[in-house]
Amino acid sequence: MSKDDTLLTPDNHALIMIDHQYLQLLSVRSHTVEEVVSNAVITARTAKIFDVPTLFTTAFAERQELIKEIQVIDPEQVPIDRTGLNSWDDQRVVDWVEATGKKKLVMAGLWTEVCLAMPVLSSLAAGYEVYIVTDASGGSSPEAHERAVQRMIQAGARPITSLAYLSELQRDWKYESTATDVVNLAVEMGTASGHGLRWVWQLQGLKEGTR
Known part of the structure; x- marks a missing residue:
């Protein structure tokens, strides 16, 4: 695989899983809980299989933990916990991304219209190539999810699904x-x-x- 490959490869990107926590999950209305958890697990485990640098983030973790099925994929990782809605505003997140040396980012998060859309738009503005795993994310309503996905695509984000991600890395x-x-x-x-x-x-x- 060439270094200028337009497809995702195991060594050309990093993954950020944003706020897959219980309160956000239980208030998702764009997908079923089972769909979101299953697809988020596929996404995170795909990254584990292919040794993709992966970051978990949370918000107010003392009130709601990371979903167990996600945390168990990398039990030693302590998610970056924030109070802000936009994880890209947290310098620790930006520092982590910069330390990976990757210019392609894959992101999934809850909710789509808030905690996913904001860092996606911010990282695009910072010059990163961003892919959004739409079925491993979820919004407060079907319309909220779809409008957020549309907005991110219009800004330059590239939509992908969890199984497409798995297949693209295996190739x-x-x-x-x-x-x-x-x-x-x-x-x-x-x-x-x-x-x-x-x-x-x-x-x-x-x-x-x-x-």
């Missing part, structure tokens, strides 16, 4: 060091492709988790 099944983990993640999270793989394995008489 070629010849990369066997990650292929098994990618397949098992799709199966474990109950995706349509995962159920298809289970069926293929059944027909071929293979044990689950093999290729």
Whole structure:
């Protein structure tokens, strides 16, 4: 893969997961809770599989923790906790991004129209190329989510979904060091492709988790 590749690759970006916490989650109305959690987990675990630098952030963590399914992916990481709505206003976040040396950022967050949109717009203005994982994010209403996504796209953000992110980083099944983990993640999270793989394995008489 060339360094000027227009696609996301494991080594050309960093991931920021913004405020996937219980209060925000329970007030999401653009998606079901199950959809948001599942897609956020796929996104964060994808980054883990491919060793992508990943940052978790929270707001008022003493009142609401990071969703357990997200924190367990990197249990040693202490999320950057803020009081401000725009995580890009927190110098610790900016410092972390700069330390990665990456100019491409992938972001997902709750709510889409506030805690995701603000840092996306700010980081775009700062010269970063930003991708938004729309199905790992959620808003206070379907309209709030869609208007926020439209606004970010109009500003230059590039929309992507959690499974598209997973597939784009794998890209070629010849990369066997990650292929098994990618397949098992799709199966474990109950995706349509995962159920298809289970069926293929059944027909071929293979044990689950093999290729």
